[in-house]
Amino acid sequence: MESVNTSGPAAAGAQRYESKFVGGLATPRTFPGPSPPSIPAKERELTDCCRHLAIFRRNRSRLVPRASVFDGLRRVNPSLQHKTTAAFAIAVLVLLLFALAAGWNARRFDDTLDWVEHTHDVLGHLDRVSGGLIGLQSVALEIPLAEDRDLMMSRLEQATSALEHTLTSLRRIVADNDIQGARLAELEAASREASRQLEEVILQLRGGSARARVWAATSGPVERAHTLVSEMQATERQLLSERGRRARQAAHRALGASLVACALATAFLIARALMVRRDLRERQRTEAALRKSQLMFKRLFDQAPDAVIQVDTGGRIVRANQKAEQLFGWNVRELDGQRLEQLLPQRYHARHAGHLAAYFAAPRKREMGAGLELFGRKKDNSEFPLDIMLSPIETDEGLQALAIIRDVSERKANEEKIRHLNLDLQLQNARLEIANKELESFSYSVSHDLRAPLRHIDGFASLLSKHAGASLDEKGRRFLAVISDSARRMGRLIDDLLTFSRMGRAQLEPGEIDHDQLVAAVIRESGLDRDRRIVWEIEPLPRVQADPAMLRQVWFNLIENAAKYSARSEPPRIRIGSLPPTPATAELVFFVRDNGVGFDMKYAAKLFGVFQRLHSEAEFEGTGIGLANVRRIITRHGGRTWAEGRVGEGATFYFALPLDPAPTPNSTSPFPKP
Amino acid sequence: MSQLRPILLAEDNPYDVELVLTAFEQARLLNEVVVAGDGEEALDYLYRRGKFAERLWIAPAVVLLDLKMPRVDGREVLRQIREDPDLHRTPVVVLTSSREERDLYQSYDLGANAYVVKPVGFEDFVSAVAKLGVFWAVLNEPAPPGPPQRRDDALNPSQAS
Numbered sequence: 001m002e003s004v005n006t007s008g009p010a011a012a013g014a015q016r017y018e019s020k021f022v023g024g025l026a027t028p029r030t031f032p033g034p035s036p037p038s039i040p041a042k043e044r045e046l047t048d049c050c051r052h053l054a055i056f057r058r059n060r061s062r063l064v065p066r067a068s069v070f071d072g073l074r075r076v077n078p079s080l081q082h083k084t085t086a087a088f089a090i091a092v093l094v095l096l097l098f099a100l101a102a103g104w105n106a107r108r109f110d111d112t113l114d115w116v117e118h119t120h121d122v123l124g125h126l127d128r129v130s131g132g133l134i135g136l137q138s139v140a141l142e143i144p145l146a147e148d149r150d151l152m153m154s155r156l157e158q159a160t161s162a163l164e165h166t167l168t169s170l171r172r173i174v175a176d177n178d179i180q181g182a183r184l185a186e187l188e189a190a191s192r193e194a195s196r197q198l199e200e201v202i203l204q205l206r207g208g209s210a211r212a213r214v215w216a217a218t219s220g221p222v223e224r225a226h227t228l229v230s231e232m233q234a235t236e237r238q239l240l241s242e243r244g245r246r247a248r249q250a251a252h253r254a255l256g257a258s259l260v261a262c263a264l265a266t267a268f269l270i271a272r273a274l275m276v277r278r279d280l281r282e283r284q285r286t287e288a289a290l291r292k293s294q295l296m297f298k299r300l301f302d303q304a305p306d307a308v309i310q311v312d313t314g315g316r317i318v319r320a321n322q323k324a325e326q327l328f329g330w331n332v333r334e335l336d337g338q339r340l341e342q343l344l345p346q347r348y349h350a351r352h353a354g355h356l357a358a359y360f361a362a363p364r365k366r367e368m369g370a371g372l373e374l375f376g377r378k379k380d381n382s383e384f385p386l387d388i389m390l391s392p393i394e395t396d397e398g399l400q401a402l403a404i405i406r407d408v409s410e411r412k413a414n415e416e417k418i419r420h421l422n423l424d425l426q427l428q429n430a431r432l433e434i435a436n437k438e439l440e441s442f443s444y445s446v447s448h449d450l451r452a453p454l455r456h457i458d459g460f461a462s463l464l465s466k467h468a469g470a471s472l473d474e475k476g477r478r479f480l481a482v483i484s485d486s487a488r489r490m491g492r493l494i495d496d497l498l499t500f501s502r503m504g505r506a507q508l509e510p511g512e513i514d515h516d517q518l519v520a521a522v523i524r525e526s527g528l529d530r531d532r533r534i535v536w537e538i539e540p541l542p543r544v545q546a547d548p549a550m551l552r553q554v555w556f557n558l559i560e561n562a563a564k565y566s567a568r569s570e571p572p573r574i575r576i577g578s579l580p581p582t583p584a585t586a587e588l589v590f591f592v593r594d595n596g597v598g599f600d601m602k603y604a605a606k607l608f609g610v611f612q613r614l615h616s617e618a619e620f621e622g623t624g625i626g627l628a629n630v631r632r633i634i635t636r637h638g639g640r641t642w643a644e645g646r647v648g649e650g651a652t653f654y655f656a657l658p659l660d661p662a663p664t665p666n667s668t669s670p671f672p673k674p
Numbered sequence: 675m676s677q678l679r680p681i682l683l684a685e686d687n688p689y690d691v692e693l694v695l696t697a698f699e700q701a702r703l704l705n706e707v708v709v710a711g712d713g714e715e716a717l718d719y720l721y722r723r724g725k726f727a728e729r730l731w732i733a734p735a736v737v738l739l740d741l742k743m744p745r746v747d748g749r750e751v752l753r754q755i756r757e758d759p760d761l762h763r764t765p766v767v768v769l770t771s772s773r774e775e776r777d778l779y780q781s782y783d784l785g786a787n788a789y790v791v792k793p794v795g796f797e798d799f800v801s802a803v804a805k806l807g808v809f810w811a812v813l814n815e816p817a818p819p820g821p822p823q824r825r826d827d828a829l830n831p832s833q834a835s
Binding site for chain 1 (some may be wrong): 687689690693696741742759770771773774775792793794795797799819
């Protein structure tokens with residue numbers, strides 16, 4: 001026992017435990033008991049004990065923390081995970097939608113901008129058309145002044161081709177707009193008409209007279225062309241403003257969508273950050289709980305009152321606690337990595353390997369003391385009885401088992417002791433019962449056999465007296481009388497003793513007792529009421545629950561005693577009364593007092609003994625059984641008896657009955673309690 | 675006086691036998707007293723076997739039965755008498771030293787006609803036995819011999835016809 005290493009109260013307890021164990025083992029060997037305990041009885045008892053102990057352990061083992069902590073840490077909430085994923089997907093989808101909206105709007109903005117540019121282009125062309133028309137007009141204005149017809153013609157051609165050119169390019173870009181196209185066609189027609197008329201004018205007319213004609217020739221179509229250009233310009237400007245508005249709208253939408261997307265992204269980021277922070281805190285808490293739980297486990301493991309050994313599937317010791325060290329005498333470091341068999345006696349090794357394999361094949365919690373008588377082996381090879389509880393644990397290294405081992409030497413010793421004590425008790429009971437039976441048969445045979453010789457003594461003494469009485473002298477006749485007298489007296493003694501014995505055995509049959517009536521009846525039946533000398537002082541007496549026949553015997557004995565011992569007083573006084581119950585005693589006290597010869601209080605203890613007498617037979621006749629009967633009857637009712645007296649001044653005999661009569665078992669002893 | 679029935683005294687103690695005989699003598703009872711030393715002999719007389727096989731047999735006026743006897747005790751004798759269809763009406767008086775309750779109960783339960791405790795005092799003893807003898811041998815009218823009556827049929831189903 002390496003008790004040097006140990007410290008703390010657990011170790012102290014263990015040492016006490018050990019010393020007790022040594023003392024406990026020695027006890028059964030020195031146990032005094034003549035009869036060896038019967039095996040079946042012992043086994044039955046042991047089974048019961050084991051069952052009870054198993055229940056006890058089952059209840060307690062519920063308090064032992066197990067792998068549940070780790071399970072809890074590993075366990076994830078699947079629904080929560082799904083929810084998180086769904087939320088994430090939705091967030092991404094929403095973001096994507098807004099981004100798409102922004103992109104689409106940006107493209108629309110872009111398109112609209114193209115159209116605006118296009119409109120500006122059209123407007124530019126229209127300006128140039130307008131310019132071309134003015135060119136035509138200026139040619140027209142010059143015609144009347146012109147000298148050179150050819151020059152004019154060329155200038156007209158020049159202006160007309162420029163206008164045509166512009167109109168052609170305009171046609172290209174207004175092809176998309178039917179209204180503008182129609183106007184353009186009209187415009188082209190008007191300008192061609194103007195050109196043709198101008199050409200005619202140039203070919204036909206000269207001099208100042210031509211001016212009015214020219215003006216007249218050209219003003220109509222040109223004016224018309226101008227009007228058309230203006231209309232087209234107005235349309236294009238309207239389009240421009242329309243397209244500008246649309247472009248702004250698209251730009252606003254794109255911006256709005258982008259802003260919302262940004263806001264959402266930010267919110268999402270914040271939410272995620274919060275979640276991460278919460279997760280971190282949760283994890284910190286969990287880790288703290290884990291650390292605590294690990295610490296608790298370690299403490300429990302190290303300071304458990306039982307030896308705890310962690311074993312892997314191969315039966316190797318992974319670790320062991322202090323108590324294991326104390327219990328087996330091996331250092332913890334020595335134990336690490338050892339095989340578990342090291343701690344078992346050699347004879348169990350083979351069986352143990354099988355057990356271990358079977359256990360790991362179907363691991364479940366195994367209770368202590370589950371019907372196996374196991375022994376452990378210490379470092380010094382000494383053995384001790386133990387209980388093992390196995391429970392499987394999941395570790396990082398795979399399935400292992402925790403073996404909780406308890407030295408049950410003391411318990412075994414105690415059980416042994418208890419078994420012996422129980423057996424002893426049973427034995428004593430049996431002996432008592434035997435003694436009782438023997439006494440019963442003794443009194444039976446007394447009744448049968450002892451009386452016969454007495455009858456013969458008296459009988460034949462009487463016959464002798466008849467047969468030879470005449471030839472005997474006075475002395476001889478007296479001898480015969482003494483023989484007969486003694487025989488008869490012995491007969492009375494035997495009868496009294498048998499009565500007394502019967503008082504102890506007979507079943508109590510309680511009923512309500514009217515003491516006033518009972519006492520009166522007893523006095524009448526004893527014939528004492530005819531004794532005129534006796535002065536009776538009888539108080540009213542309370543009723544009580546008791547066996548009427550036995551109480552009658554009590555009153556008879558006490559009253560007869562009082563009358564007998566006061567017979568020589570002048571006059572004899574007998575007082576019968578009772579004392580009220582007090583809360584402390586809760587009993588009714590009755591008494592019978594006389595003014596007779598009394599007794600010395602130093603003999604008071606002898607009064608109630610069997611055949612104990614304070615007076616000689618010659619003084620007062622009697623066998624001395626009466627008061628013994630009184631005491632026996634009252635004791636059987638759960639009450640008590642006592643007496644007070646002084647020599648020459650009378651005596652008082654008391655008996656007390658409990659108010660609440662507890663049923664007392666039939667007296668097993670034929671003799672009264674001292 | 676061939677009509678006088680004998681008295682069967684089952685008593686193992688010779689002194690008691692002597693005292694009983696003395697008492698009968700003093701009471702001047704003329705009935706023959708057949709003494710059986712134990713229950714076995716009492717049954718031998720009742721069934722006319724053993725040493726009584728050759729005797730002239732007359733049903734006893736009364737059986738005075740001690741309870742405690744060697745070999746077959748008084749209870750067993752009483753039981754056999756009550757179970758026998760020919761003997762069951764025989765008057766049986768238990769004459770014993772015992773005043774024990776269980777003896778009283780058993781005797782009456784088995785069908786004893788009377789239970790007398792032998793007094794210790796000689797005078798009382800003589801007086802008691804003499805009165806017994808006079809009552810059962812002289813005053814009491816025994817049942818005439820005959821088959822069991824209807825009421826007994828119920829008690830003895832084996833005899834029912």
